Amino acid sequence: MTPFRLxxxxxxxxxxxxxxxxxAFLVADALAKAAGRRPIVNHVLIAIALLGGLxxxxxxxxxxxxxxxxxxxxxxxxxxxxxxxxxxxxxALVRRNVWPLAAxxxxxxxxAIASAVLVAKAFGAPRAILIALAPKSITAxxxxxxxxxxxxxPPLTAVxxxxxxxxxxxxxxxLMDALGVTDYAARGFAVGLASHGIGTARAFAVxxxxxxxxxxxxxxxxxxxxxxxxxxxxxxxx
Amino acid sequence: MIRGxxxxxxxxxxxxxxxxxxxxxxxxxxxxxxxxxxxxSLYQRWRPLDEEALAESDLGKAARGLLAALPLLFVPAGVGxxxxxxxxxxxxxxxxxxxVVSTIATLLATVGVFLLVKRLTGAKGEx
Numbered sequence: 001m002t003p004f005r006l007x008x009x010x011x012x013x014x015x016x017x018x019x020x021x022x023x024a025f026l027v028a029d030a031l032a033k034a035a036g037r038r039p040i041v042n043h044v045l046i047a048i049a050l051l052g053g054l055x056x057x058x059x060x061x062x063x064x065x066x067x068x069x070x071x072x073x074x075x076x077x078x079x080x081x082x083x084x085x086x087x088x089x090x091x092a093l094v095r096r097n098v099w100p101l102a103a104x105x106x107x108x109x110x111x112a113i114a115s116a117v118l119v120a121k122a123f124g125a126p127r128a129i130l131i132a133l134a135p136k137s138i139t140a141x142x143x144x145x146x147x148x149x150x151x152x153x154p155p156l157t158a159v160x161x162x163x164x165x166x167x168x169x170x171x172x173x174x175l176m177d178a179l180g181v182t183d184y185a186a187r188g189f190a191v192g193l194a195s196h197g198i199g200t201a202r203a204f205a206v207x208x209x210x211x212x213x214x215x216x217x218x219x220x221x222x223x224x225x226x227x228x229x230x231x232x233x234x235x236x237x238x
Numbered sequence: 239m240i241r242g243x244x245x246x247x248x249x250x251x252x253x254x255x256x257x258x259x260x261x262x263x264x265x266x267x268x269x270x271x272x273x274x275x276x277x278x279s280l281y282q283r284w285r286p287l288d289e290e291a292l293a294e295s296d297l298g299k300a301a302r303g304l305l306a307a308l309p310l311l312f313v314p315a316g317v318g319x320x321x322x323x324x325x326x327x328x329x330x331x332x333x334x335x336x337x338v339v340s341t342i343a344t345l346l347a348t349v350g351v352f353l354l355v356k357r358l359t360g361a362k363g364e365x
Contacts (some may be wrong), residue, residue: 048316069314078246079268084274100356108348116340123332141247145265155318161286190348230263
């Protein structure tokens with residue numbers, strides 16, 4: 001078999017791009033680990049860049065790539081449902097702090113959606129961008145599902161979600177220290193709500209109580225934001 | 239493990255059917271997530287389910303396994319951004335400003351409301 005024929009064969013099976021996806025992730029994860037897991041060196045973003053470069057280099061279109069990678073992608077659905085387990089496990093915390101959590105959750109989720117959409121709109125960003133931007137504070141799987149349900153572009157959302165995660169993780173500690181906020185439950189809840197899993201990982205690195213509340217905020221916001229967006233978005237976009 | 243995975247898929251399936259059948263605004267997996275939390279709360283009423291028992295159950299193990307791999311699961315969809323590089327470059331400034339302003343505003347609003355309501359209601363204790 002000539003190398004060309006071999007390449008044609010590999011393009012027709014899911015095996016090659018599925019393997020490449022896992023390989024890119026392992027390389028990216030090793031790089032992030034070597035960088036001491038600083039939020040700015042994000043393994044998901046590096047994996048996406050590596051695979052995007054590989055597609056460009058080999059002249060492969062995204063559909064061909066996705067034929068292989070869809071087996072990984074499919075697991076996002078059950079993984080989203082699985083978030084219910086840690087949320088349920090932390091219900092005692094919710095019951096003890098029900099009013100601060102409920103108020104911060106509703107207002108925080110609304111500010112996260114409205115501020116992003118309104119600022120981008122002021123810059124004249126098109127509708128596709130505004131839809132992709134709206135769910136940027138929630139965990140990527142849920143955010144992409146929200147964008148898809150609204151007829152937007154899920155991959156744009158994925159990148160914006162990761163960027164938001166990195167920003168929140170980098171900003172939260174200096175911002176809260178400057179404000180003199182010493183309540184780690186409040187600090188954790190804020191970063192989990194604004195910056196989902198990446199913010200939660202940062203919160204756990206700073207303080208265990210902050211980490212638990214961040215995880216809680218991420219989980220609860222994954223339920224609240226998809227419920228709020230369909231009502232809020234027509235009003236924001238006009 | 240298989241039973242745990244079955245439970246997750248079954249809840250997703252019910253969520254998808256409910257989301258489409260009833261034209262609910264939230265995505266199917268999110269409905270499935272919410273239903274799972276409700277189901278666990280109901281189950282707990284007739285059979286005590288502490289955190290440890292849940293973690294050691296088939297469901298707990300399947301959930302932990304999937305959630306550990308969660309960052310990998312975003313990658314295939316994220317690679318789709320190669321189709322939107324032009325749009326991203328064009329709107330780069332708008333997006334950068336929107337993300338920075340929104341992230342700071344969200345952090346401030348959330349922490350402010352949390353502390354204010356905590357003080358007003360006299361909620362005490364952190365964990």
